[in-house]
Amino acid sequence: MTSLCTILFTLPLLFVCCSARRTYLFPSIEHKTPKQPLQTSRPYNLAHRGSNGEFPEETAAAYLRSIKEGADFIETDILSSKDGVLICHHDVILDATTDIVEHQEFADRKRTYEVQGRNVTGFFIVDFTWKELQTLRAKQRFSFRDQQYNGKFPIITFEEYISIALNASRVVGIYPEIKDPIFINKHVKWPNGKKFEDVFVDTLKNYGYSGSYLSKDWLKQPCFIQSFAPSSLVCLSNKTDLPKIFLIGDTAWRTEDTNQTYLEVTSDAYFDYIKKYAVGIGPGKDTVVPAVNNHLQPPSDLVARAHAHDLQVHPYTFRNEYQYIHFDFHQDPYIEFDFWINKMGKDGLFTDFTGSLHDFQEWTSPLSPGMVKKP
Numbered sequence: 130m131t132s133l134c135t136i137l138f139t140l141p142l143l144f145v146c147c148s149a150r151r152t153y154l155f156p157s158i159e160h161k162t163p164k165q166p167l168q169t170s171r172p173y174n175l176a177h178r179g180s181n182g183e184f185p186e187e188t189a190a191a192y193l194r195s196i197k198e199g200a201d202f203i204e205t206d207i208l209s210s211k212d213g214v215l216i217c218h219h220d221v222i223l224d225a226t227t228d229i230v231e232h233q234e235f236a237d238r239k240r241t242y243e244v245q246g247r248n249v250t251g252f253f254i255v256d257f258t259w260k261e262l263q264t265l266r267a268k269q270r271f272s273f274r275d276q277q278y279n280g281k282f283p284i285i286t287f288e289e290y291i292s293i294a295l296n297a298s299r300v301v302g303i304y305p306e307i308k309d310p311i312f313i314n315k316h317v318k319w320p321n322g323k324k325f326e327d328v329f330v331d332t333l334k335n336y337g338y339s340g341s342y343l344s345k346d347w348l349k350q351p352c353f354i355q356s357f358a359p360s361s362l363v364c365l366s367n368k369t370d371l372p373k374i375f376l377i378g379d380t381a382w383r384t385e386d387t388n389q390t391y392l393e394v395t396s397d398a399y400f401d402y403i404k405k406y407a408v409g410i411g412p413g414k415d416t417v418v419p420a421v422n423n424h425l426q427p428p429s430d431l432v433a434r435a436h437a438h439d440l441q442v443h444p445y446t447f448r449n450e451y452q453y454i455h456f457d458f459h460q461d462p463y464i465e466f467d468f469w470i471n472k473m474g475k476d477g478l479f480t481d482f483t484g485s486l487h488d489f490q491e492w493t494s495p496l497s498p499g500m501v502k503k504p
């Protein structure tokens with residue numbers, strides 16, 4: 130009887146609750162001068178590899194879609210071709226996200242190299258010229274995501290990615306990761322003894338990216354630089370005052386360049402040290418709040434301590450599929466967003482589903498009432 134009453138009472142409540150969850154218009158695509166500025170009043174929507182929940186990751190299509198869906202920043206990984214052209218690609222090998230195996234002309238390029246202390250076998254980007262890379266087409270990494278765009282889009286360069294952000298009708302930031310710098314500097318040589326870090330910063334400077342966090346220049350062309358390699362970030366901090374985010378792997382992880390443990394690089398002493406050259410950290414969400422058998426455990430003190438050191442926290446990666454959403458969230462990405470934004474107090478979230486995070490934020494902390502669709 131009690132349970133029947135409960136059901137009868139909660140049904141209308143559920144209905145009210147669910148009908149309140151409306152969809153929202155994506156930001157205007159009209160070109161206005163000046164451009165609509167970057168929002169800074171709520172946690173950043175960081176489009177992880179573009180809207181790669183929909184399109185193959187790090188392609189122009191994925192980035193354009195995420196801008197349309199409300200990204201504050203588009204995120205990418207920067208690697209280099211054999212001839213020193215900086216490109217957007219996550220893995221050092223091409224196997225999982227391109228059609229390389231269908232290219233018989235490259236069949237003899239398969240190699241094994243040591244990458245961050247382990248042997249990796251595949252078709253390495255550093256063994257292909259930019260001209261050769263242009264003949265490949267991207268494919269979706271995950272078999273459970275839409276495959277219809279496989280073979281349709283090329284790999285893009287760092288410069289093309291920057292142009293996509295600069296060409297947006299509102300201010301959209303960039304969030305490039307300098308990827309595997311030890312490996313790249315070992316395999317790719319630039320003229321005049323330049324290092325990967327030099328070419329990376331030169332590219333940003335050529336396109337006008339400069340200024341410390343929230344400075345006037347920065348707000349015009351916002352950019353966060355991210356890296357898992359602490360010495361690369363220190364090196365970059367000598368070349369540009371753009372804000373830097375130090376990425377942190379799981380608790381069993383060691384830094385690729387300084388061989389420090391997770392405990393060492395998340396200590397109070399280390400936070401004091403990185404504060405001098407970074408504005409924040411980017412930890413995996415499961416290292417901040419561990420899960421056992423798919424159930425959340427009490428949060429670690431990482432966020433509280435980072436905030437106590439004035440460091441922002443941008444956790445990765447928010448994905449809508451059930452295998453990434455712990456049971457505590459009842460298979461609902463909105464409940465997960467609510468937990469991380471309102472209970473854990475995050476400053477930015479890396480998500481594969483820009484549109485979902487945008488919808489959640491417009492629902493709970495709208496930027497402009499005008500953007501709400503009439504029900």
Ligand SMILES: *[C@@H]1O[C@H](CO)[C@@H](O)[C@H](O)[C@H]1NC(C)=O
Nearest residue numbers: 241242243245246247248249
């Ligand atoms: C990688 O393979 C080489 C050649 O087989 C071997 O000598 C080396 O120890 C391996 N490195 C690692 C980290 O397994």
Ligand SMILES: *[C@@H]1O[C@H](CO)[C@@H](O)[C@H](O)[C@H]1NC(C)=O
Nearest residue numbers: 158292293294295296297298
């Ligand atoms: C720039 O944006 C315009 C209008 O949205 C679009 O037609 C054009 O293709 C874009 N160019 C680049 C380089 O992204």
Ligand SMILES: *[C@@H]1O[C@H](CO)[C@@H](O)[C@H](O)[C@H]1NC(C)=O
Nearest residue numbers: 360362363364365366367368
């Ligand atoms: C940063 O620049 C200073 C002064 O030019 C130099 O002494 C120092 O070695 C540089 N540090 C790094 C990590 O490049």
Ligand SMILES: *[C@@H]1O[C@H](CO)[C@@H](O)[C@H](O)[C@H]1NC(C)=O
Nearest residue numbers: 245246383385387388389390
């Ligand atoms: C990193 O440090 C551990 C512990 O001191 C050591 O066993 C390991 O060999 C080191 N790895 C590298 C690549 O230096």
